[in-house]
Amino acid sequence: MPDATPAPLVLREDMHGWCRLTLNRPDKLNALTVGVFRELRAHVAALRDDDTIACVVLRGAGRCFSAGHDLADIATGEEVPSRGWHSETLRLMEKLPMPVIAAVHGHCYTGALEVALACDFIVAADNARFGDTHAKWALTPIWGMSQRLPRRVGVATAKRLMFTADMIDAAEALRIGLAESVIPLDRFDAEVAALAGRIAANSRFSHAANKRLLDATDGGALDAGLQWEVMENEGVGPDMRARIAAFTDKKA
Template structure:
């Protein structure tokens, strides 16, 4: 007698247009994460990073939530496991992923789910979405960056209030504070995420990857060192270009100058 196949809790698909999709697919548990789901998610992002046909990744959750955090019935297995194993750490693999990651957030992004959202490069949120940090409420210590990243994005005072009170940050508040790029109707969420993804795909892919890298790496430094990093990578980039590449760049820019500007997002 055949055994039933285990449910695929992390879905990964690739489209011919260069967009890949990663979906947290445990809707009956509000997409709470088990250890095996975390490992599968980490492997998915590592695989997409290596796939040269993939230009942008859209991350979402199925059902009523983006991700409600760690499944607390498996908490000890998660928190006392090999926390230094980057191969099974989805946030580390998202941060190592060279491709831009767009988070499509509907419902709740709670605690670990909030941290996964913060590992995205751009956030699109549906109206009614909420970001909630419950670390302080449940006695869980943050380890995927929430205590550091949120303050850098929305400011330390707002971050302290959100984290120390466990008060939800709505999609609309998040947009005002610079956490969320766009707030849209629920039915328009994936359409907007795809629109932003396609706008990225239209650009020079090598430069998109380099630009994401220099922004994200620079955010880890003080301004002086970040500016030096930009200059260093800029010189490295131009030094590696041939005369033919410079000529093509000039021809491309000249050709673009004769066209009408494209519409904004």
């Protein structure tokens, strides 16, 4: 008798010190539903206290990262636990103690872009395309677009993208600072894995402390941020001596 268990909507694969979360509705271009968010939220909750993972890569299965919020779900009405539940889920992901990378290939539109923006940074395959189409469908953002997009690319550029609903390619995303790098599609998986490995090789303690510091001072006055850095400094991690000893022993 065939197994009737549905496939996970978000897959987790643990690597060497890092993990990959994959949006897993490839037949629907990974369109985002309440079910997808529910599984993503469960993975985020599990990762929050997982001291074996020092980096997370979020990507999509099949042809693209995600075509965005499932319009069929929007049209029929979605049952969510609360009005801000999607936004809250992305904020929980954003506040994970380890770096989270959005690895974007193919489509990344509207709701999918809001998900990617909640990651620490975006790396793009050379076939990636980005856009905010809220205005095309007479919708308004509620997952964070109006807050994260201008912080990433500047207010005027965010307005241009939001008002026109234009699609941009990976090269333009890199130019405006939306993406941090562009990688040929045939090397995308390998180079993202290598990037995650380099991050995972560094101190989890430092990653968590740096994320908290950046989050607390983002957009504030420089002098206030410098004072915060001094007064709220979290010191050195428990692995500091071992890391220095390993380095000096290697040089000896």
